[in-house]
Amino acid sequence: MKPLLETRGVTKRFGAVVAAEKVNVQVREGEVVGIIGANGAGKTTFVNIITGYVKPTSGRVLFDGQDITGLPPRKVIRKGICRSFQIPQLFPDLTVEENLLVACTLLNRPFGKLLRPFHDGKFIERVEEALEKFHIKDYRHEPAGTLPQGVKKLLDIAMAMMGKTRLILLDEPTSGVAIDEKFPLMDTIVRSVGRNGTTTIFIEHDMEVVEHYAERVIAFYDGKVIADGETSRVLRNEDVVSFITGSIPTARREPADADS
Amino acid sequence: MREPLVILLDGLVYSSWLFIVSAGLTLIYGVMRILNMAHGSLYAVGAYTAASVVGWYFASGYDPTLSYLVFFTCAAGAGVLAGLIIERGILRVVYGRDEVLVLLVTYAVLLILEDVIKLIWGVDAYFAYQPYAALGRTKILGIPFANYDLLLILLAAGTGALLWFGLNRTRQGKFLRAVIHDREVSEAMGINVTRLYTATFVIGSALAALGGAVTAPSLSVVPGIGVEVIVIAFAVVVTGGLGSIGGTLLGSLLIGLTRAAAVHLFPRGEVLVIFVIMAAVLAVRPEGIFARVKARKI
Amino acid sequence: MRRKDRTYPILVGLFLLFSGAVFFTPRWFSFLLTVAVARSLVVLGVVLLMRAGLVSFGQGFFYCIGGYVAGFSSNAFGVTDAGAVVILAALGAVVAGAIVGLLLCNYRDIFFAMLTLALSMILYSVIVKNPALGGSDGFNVPPPTILGISPEAVDPRVSLPLFTFAVAFLLYALAHRYFLSGFGYAGLALRMNEIRLEYLSLSARALVFLKYILAGVLASVGGALIAYISGHVDPELAYWTTSGEFVFIALLGGTGHVLAPLAGGVVFEVIRSYAFDLAPSLWQMVLGVILLLMIIFMPEGLWSLTERFLERKRDEAAP
Ligand SMILES: Nc1ncnc2c1ncn2[C@@H]1O[C@H](COP(=O)(O)OP(=O)(O)O)[C@@H](O)[C@H]1O
Ligand SMILES: [Mg+2]
Numbered sequence: 001m002k003p004l005l006e007t008r009g010v011t012k013r014f015g016a017v018v019a020a021e022k023v024n025v026q027v028r029e030g031e032v033v034g035i036i037g038a039n040g041a042g043k044t045t046f047v048n049i050i051t052g053y054v055k056p057t058s059g060r061v062l063f064d065g066q067d068i069t070g071l072p073p074r075k076v077i078r079k080g081i082c083r084s085f086q087i088p089q090l091f092p093d094l095t096v097e098e099n100l101l102v103a104c105t106l107l108n109r110p111f112g113k114l115l116r117p118f119h120d121g122k123f124i125e126r127v128e129e130a131l132e133k134f135h136i137k138d139y140r141h142e143p144a145g146t147l148p149q150g151v152k153k154l155l156d157i158a159m160a161m162m163g164k165t166r167l168i169l170l171d172e173p174t175s176g177v178a179i180d181e182k183f184p185l186m187d188t189i190v191r192s193v194g195r196n197g198t199t200t201i202f203i204e205h206d207m208e209v210v211e212h213y214a215e216r217v218i219a220f221y222d223g224k225v226i227a228d229g230e231t232s233r234v235l236r237n238e239d240v241v242s243f244i245t246g247s248i249p250t251a252r253r254e255p256a257d258a259d260s
Numbered sequence: 261m262r263e264p265l266v267i268l269l270d271g272l273v274y275s276s277w278l279f280i281v282s283a284g285l286t287l288i289y290g291v292m293r294i295l296n297m298a299h300g301s302l303y304a305v306g307a308y309t310a311a312s313v314v315g316w317y318f319a320s321g322y323d324p325t326l327s328y329l330v331f332f333t334c335a336a337g338a339g340v341l342a343g344l345i346i347e348r349g350i351l352r353v354v355y356g357r358d359e360v361l362v363l364l365v366t367y368a369v370l371l372i373l374e375d376v377i378k379l380i381w382g383v384d385a386y387f388a389y390q391p392y393a394a395l396g397r398t399k400i401l402g403i404p405f406a407n408y409d410l411l412l413i414l415l416a417a418g419t420g421a422l423l424w425f426g427l428n429r430t431r432q433g434k435f436l437r438a439v440i441h442d443r444e445v446s447e448a449m450g451i452n453v454t455r456l457y458t459a460t461f462v463i464g465s466a467l468a469a470l471g472g473a474v475t476a477p478s479l480s481v482v483p484g485i486g487v488e489v490i491v492i493a494f495a496v497v498v499t500g501g502l503g504s505i506g507g508t509l510l511g512s513l514l515i516g517l518t519r520a521a522a523v524h525l526f527p528r529g530e531v532l533v534i535f536v537i538m539a540a541v542l543a544v545r546p547e548g549i550f551a552r553v554k555a556r557k558i
Numbered sequence: 559m560r561r562k563d564r565t566y567p568i569l570v571g572l573f574l575l576f577s578g579a580v581f582f583t584p585r586w587f588s589f590l591l592t593v594a595v596a597r598s599l600v601v602l603g604v605v606l607l608m609r610a611g612l613v614s615f616g617q618g619f620f621y622c623i624g625g626y627v628a629g630f631s632s633n634a635f636g637v638t639d640a641g642a643v644v645i646l647a648a649l650g651a652v653v654a655g656a657i658v659g660l661l662l663c664n665y666r667d668i669f670f671a672m673l674t675l676a677l678s679m680i681l682y683s684v685i686v687k688n689p690a691l692g693g694s695d696g697f698n699v700p701p702p703t704i705l706g707i708s709p710e711a712v713d714p715r716v717s718l719p720l721f722t723f724a725v726a727f728l729l730y731a732l733a734h735r736y737f738l739s740g741f742g743y744a745g746l747a748l749r750m751n752e753i754r755l756e757y758l759s760l761s762a763r764a765l766v767f768l769k770y771i772l773a774g775v776l777a778s779v780g781g782a783l784i785a786y787i788s789g790h791v792d793p794e795l796a797y798w799t800t801s802g803e804f805v806f807i808a809l810l811g812g813t814g815h816v817l818a819p820l821a822g823g824v825v826f827e828v829i830r831s832y833a834f835d836l837a838p839s840l841w842q843m844v845l846g847v848i849l850l851l852m853i854i855f856m857p858e859g860l861w862s863l864t865e866r867f868l869e870r871k872r873d874e875a876a877p
Contacts (some may be wrong), residue, residue: 042811045659048558053558053753054555073757074756074757074758074759074760075759076758077758082757083757085558086558089749089754090751090754091746091747091754093746098743102744102746105743106740106744106747106755106760107758107759109740111764114739114740114741115741115745116740117740118738118739118743119738159754183715191761283689295672338644352856353854361669362855363859364805364809365853367615367805367849368845368846368850370846371802371842371848371849372847372850374843375846378839379840423686488679491672491675491679491798494676498669502669515709528687528688530677531683531684531687532680532683535677539661542661546664546665547873
């Protein structure tokens with residue numbers, strides 16, 4: 001089967017730093033892929049390149065067979081790729097509800113129709129759904145800038161997913177979130193994403209989370225992919241253990257509400 | 261063969277003036293991320309101070325050769341004083357606020373300074389032609405050239421050299437460059453940013469005032485001379501790349517020489533040409549010639 | 559819960575009130591009011607940009623274009639109807655704004671502020687140096703016919719204020735509608751986080767381009783109206799002090815509502831009349847000091863007072 005996302009020899013240099021070196025990755029439709037790697041390994045850069053925030057020094061990015069290399073984020077987004085951010089990108093003075101409504105309106109309405117009133121019933125309903133789905137209803141009237149880190153993360157992801165989504169890239173969705181909230185948060189995400197078979201790529205430092213949710217893992221080290229394959233195999237890979245995780249996974253934790 | 265040489269000489273003189281005036285603006289921006297709209301008013305303070313001092317000096321009949329040192333020093337001193345008052349009294353209140361908000365604060369300072377200048381010096385024109393006339397003229401390849409303008413070029417070169425030396429060869433200068441390069445890291449490394457800010461603003465203000473002082477002898481000093489200066493200095497600085505001293509030097513030369521050419525060949529476009537150059541450079545390099553674009557971490 | 563929006567009825571009420579003032583108050587007062595309203599249109603444009611995080615220090619550029627469109631229309635082309643001229647002024651702003659907007663839409667923050675300032679200073683110097691454009695003295699603009707009514711039939715000192723109010727309040731209503739539209743909120747979003755905006759598939763550049771032109775249209779229409787009200791245009795319309803005053807009024811009033819610029823404009827005229835009586839030579843210093851105090855103590859502008867007042871009333875109503 002043709003891959004949904006493919007990078008061919010993607011390389012990115014920032015001066016002397018090589019943040020991505022000949023990265024070749026193929027992701028099939030419907031896969032759930034975890035990306036691991038130490039800080040500075042080039043994980044965020046990988047997402048930035050795919051979504052057009054950063055232009056690769058060389059190499060190609062293909063989505064659904066189309067070359068999307070170098071397209072600006074706004075055009076990449078229209079193809080059905082969305083992303084969340086390691087540092088949540090919100091509209092700090094707007095409320096949670098307004099943040100979602102802005103996201104929903106802009107993602108689903110063409111430029112020419114933006115003259116219509118912002119408070120539109122159809123979109124308000126979808127915002128309502130998102131508030132429900134991501135368990136952030138209680139915060140709806142709070143300005144986004146004042147939220148706790150975990151809620152910011154959720155809002156950031158919720159905003160990213162307001163449009164039509166075929167591929168979602170999540171940049172450390174559980175960072176800054178309390179340990180006992182990581183699994184519920186991932187459940188929330190996976191439940192809302194997984195249901196419609198959206199292809200998911202998530203960057204994660206917590207190996208328990210990776211093990212539990214990823215079918216496949218790509219390991220980055222120093223801008224290079226050092227391992228790529230089925231989750232348990234990659235996590236037992238010698239290089240991965242010595243450069244990234246430090247140990248071979250032993251116990252497997254079963255969260256109470258992991259019903260999906 | 262004559263005209264190109266005249267243009268070159270005029271252009272160099274104008275570039276020198278531009279450089280002295282703009283260097284302070286770009287230095288302050290580079291270190292403090294403040295675009296000081298009152299820079300032009302500090303220029304005017306320098307020009308008025310110089311004019312007053314020159315008037316008094318020559319009326320008292322002292323030795324003309326020393327006058328240059330006296331009025332340059334007095335003008336720069338006035339700039340230091342004004343800069344100190346502005347930075348300690350007003351700007352420190354708004355440090356850390358939004359860049360645009362701080363721009364508006366410096367605009368308020370500009371408005372206040374304009375009237376303060378009128379209160380001190382009145383609205384009549386001042387003339388300080390004596391230092392200009394006293395130096396006489398030399399012939400360069402048959403073209404008469406005011407020695408005062410030669411002095412101006414030397415002064416600009418000296419200023420540039422001093423800035424370069426200060427930034428690259430002194431301890432304080434290394435701190436400054438560290439701050440320009442990456443403020444957050446510098447603060448984290450424990451560089452005392454507050455003191456550096458005060459020093460930077462004062463030096464920048466002194467440069468503005470010096471710029472005013474050197475021009476005072478070659479034109480009439482009237483209210484409002486400062487505002488055109490800030491617009492032109494901004495054009496220079498943006499062309500070169502905001503915050504880069506080397507860029508400012510290049511911008512000064514580019515704009516100075518072109519303007520001199522326009523004055524001789526197409527006088528009506530004298531002002532326009534400055535901005536055409538700026539727009540042309542920005543169209544190709546949106547951040548100016550030497551600026552480093554830094555993407556936000558996301 | 560969102561407050562019920564009563565802006566449209568308030569605008570109609572104010573229009574009727576202001577129009578009544580033309581008949582029942584002294585001439586100098588209705589003149590000042592007309593000037594304040596016409597200029598507040600320009601400020602409305604500044605506010606429109608400020609809501610998107612952009613400060614234009616050069617709205618004098620469009621203000622001047624509008625004024626000169628009015629002047630040349632009647633003096634050179636025989637177009638003497640104010641209604642037609644207002645439309646011409648708006649078109650002029652669209653054309654000029656589209657050309658320079660292509661460069662400006664790449665810039666934000668201080669760059670945007672200073673480049674707009676430079677632009678208006680270019681226009682100023684072009685006019686000053688060009689006798690064909692009236693040079694530094696400018697020229698007079700005869701009273702227009704207003705939607706077919708000649709100045710002989712109805713005293714322009716009555717018809718012009720009424721026309722100004724009609725145009726201004728219509729534009730206020732449209733601007734309010736705009737603030738509540740997707741574009742309006744996209745502007746707020748642009749101010750707060752441009753990266754996220756791009757990731758919501760909107761082109762920030764296109765948005766800035768559009769808003770710059772809209773603000774230009776408002777300024778240009780204000781300029782055309784002022785040309786008729788004062789009967790004169792000169793390059794001063796494009797001078798930095800003029801643009802600076804618009805920014806001042808915008809900060810004074812605040813950006814929270816379409817009526818904020820109007821409130822700011824009226825308060826500004828009051829300050830100006832007092833300052834000119836008490837300390838004529840310290841006008842700029844007065845402006846500067848007020849500006850400093852506003853930025854430090856009331857950055858949301860005078861309009862925030864009404865918001866606070868409304869909130870308190872609501873709290874009292876529902877304890
Ligand atoms: N915009 C940039 N400019 C310069 N260097 C960058 C930039 N973005 C990332 N880098 C560098 O590239 C490397 C990889 O960064 P990143 O992709 O953020 O790593 P990760 O997300 O895996 O922690 C790091 O060394 C980082 O400093
Ligand atoms: Mg990262």
